[in-house]
Amino acid sequence: MERSKKKGGEGTPTYTHPAPSTPLPGQERLPCPGRSGRSGSTLPEHAAGAGAVGAGGAQWCRRAPMEPRWQYQFRVIMLGDSTVGKSSLLRRYTEGVFLDAVNQTVGVDFYVQFVELEPGLRVKLQFWDTAGQERFRSVTRSYYRNSAGGMLLFDLTNRASFESVRRWHREVTDTVQPFRVVFLLVGHKSDLTAERRVGRREAERLAASLGAQYVETSAKDASNVAQAFQMLTLAIYRALQSGLLAPCEAWDGVKSSGPLPAPLPAHAAGKEEKRKKCSC
Numbered sequence: 595m596e597r598s599k600k601k602g603g604e605g606t607p608t609y610t611h612p613a614p615s616t617p618l619p620g621q622e623r624l625p626c627p628g629r630s631g632r633s634g635s636t637l638p639e640h641a642a643g644a645g646a647v648g649a650g651g652a653q654w655c656r657r658a659p660m661e662p663r664w665q666y667q668f669r670v671i672m673l674g675d676s677t678v679g680k681s682s683l684l685r686r687y688t689e690g691v692f693l694d695a696v697n698q699t700v701g702v703d704f705y706v707q708f709v710e711l712e713p714g715l716r717v718k719l720q721f722w723d724t725a726g727q728e729r730f731r732s733v734t735r736s737y738y739r740n741s742a743g744g745m746l747l748f749d750l751t752n753r754a755s756f757e758s759v760r761r762w763h764r765e766v767t768d769t770v771q772p773f774r775v776v777f778l779l780v781g782h783k784s785d786l787t788a789e790r791r792v793g794r795r796e797a798e799r800l801a802a803s804l805g806a807q808y809v810e811t812s813a814k815d816a817s818n819v820a821q822a823f824q825m826l827t828l829a830i831y832r833a834l835q836s837g838l839l840a841p842c843e844a845w846d847g848v849k850s851s852g853p854l855p856a857p858l859p860a861h862a863a864g865k866e867e868k869r870k871k872c873s874c
Contacts, residue, residue, distance in 0.1 A: 663716060663851070664708060664716045664717060664718040664851060665714075665715055665716055665717065665850065665851055665852060666715075666716075666717045666718070666831070666834075666848065666849065666850050666851075667717070667718040667719075667720065667848065667849040667850075668717060668718070668719055668720070668742045668743060668827065668830050668831075668847070668848055669720045669722065669740055669741045669742055669743070669846060669847050669848075670719060670720065670721050670722070670741060670742065670743040670744070670745060670826065670830075671721075671722045671724060671737055671738060671741040671743070671744050671745070671766070671775075672684065672721060672722065672723045672724055672745050672747065673724060673744050673745065673746050673747065673762045673763075673766065674746060674747035674748055674755060674758070674759075674762060675748070675749075675752075675754070675755040675758050677749065677752075677755075678747045678748055678749040678752070678755050678782055679747065679749065679782045679783060679813055680723055680724070680745075680747050681703065681723055682813035682814075683747065683780070683782060683811060683813045683819060683822075684703075684705050684721055684723055685813070686813040686816055686819050687707065687819050687820065687823055688705050688706075688707050688721075692813050692814050692816075702722050702723065702724055702737055703722075703723040704720070704721065704722060704723070705720075705721040705723065706718065706719065706720055706721070707719045707721070707823075709823070709824070709827055711824075711827060711828060711831060717827055717831070719823070719827065722737045722741065724737065735765070735769055738765075738766050738769040738770055738775075739769060739770050739773065739845075740845060740846040740847050741766075741770070741775055741847050742775065742776060742830050742833075742839060742847035742848045743775065743776045743777070743778070743826050743827075743829070743830045743847075744763075744766055744775045744776070744777045744778075745777075745778050745780055745822070745823075745826060746759050746762055746763060746777055746778065746779045746780065746804075746806070747780045747782050748779075748780070748781060748782065748792070748797075749782055749783050750781045750782065750783050750784055750786065750790050750791065750792050750810065751783055751786050751789040751790060751791055752791065753791045753792060756781075756791075756792045756797070756800075759779065759800060759804075760800075760804075763777065763804055773845055773847065774833070774838060774839055775847075776826065776829045776830045776833050776838075776839065777804060777805070777806040778806055778807055778808075778809065778822065778825055778826040778829065779797065779800065779801040779804065779806045779807070779808045779809075780808075780809055780810070780811055780822055781794075781797050781808070781809070781810040781811070782810075782811050782812070782813070783812060783813075783814075784810040784811060784812045784817055784818075785812040785814050785815050785817065794810065797810075807825055807829065809821060809822045809825060830848070834848065
């Protein structure tokens, strides 16, 4: 399993992790072309996460490990109001950790995870974790268009975050046209049962109206976390098979290391769509 993270501003990632003064495991002292000599400086996208700047400007560059082979790459954007737990859910999934206090996302964070949908079918997932605050909206909108999947989160203890879901959905669908995004609705913080303000049936009705599946998760106790990401990954793959998603050179939501899956016959696609709707 491999995971990486970077911070994004106006479409440009910045390296913000603490800079070590001695090399980390797997690093050695090498020239780092294209880098500024300051921790937190802006880096080109291909360099982000590749090394660090130490005390006195010393630069430690990690020789990039060989990336696991993958058949598909899906880009997924995390959506929802501030404090619904988007970053906590991603960290639980990609790192297996839960932190009670997580700094609010500024701009966009980037994560990578590899999953195997079935034997021999390996998918690289790229996650854009967007800030929920209105002042960052102009930044986060720029990431909508190249997303194949959207995870719509709301806080089960916060009624207002649930009522914002339609706005988030409409904003993304309007922005990405003529392309499509496959959505999953996620009710988060399911461990806080005594503070719940949104019922399951009401959330399921909303998901159905948006053409999405629904699942309830908790980053704190890890309930349904892996299942949620698996559901969305499978839904994107099925959309490729059915032709609902049609990759092209002008769109980076889906990439393939080989031929894309042949679209299913019309009758088979209908059965697949019916099965997907019933699986929630």
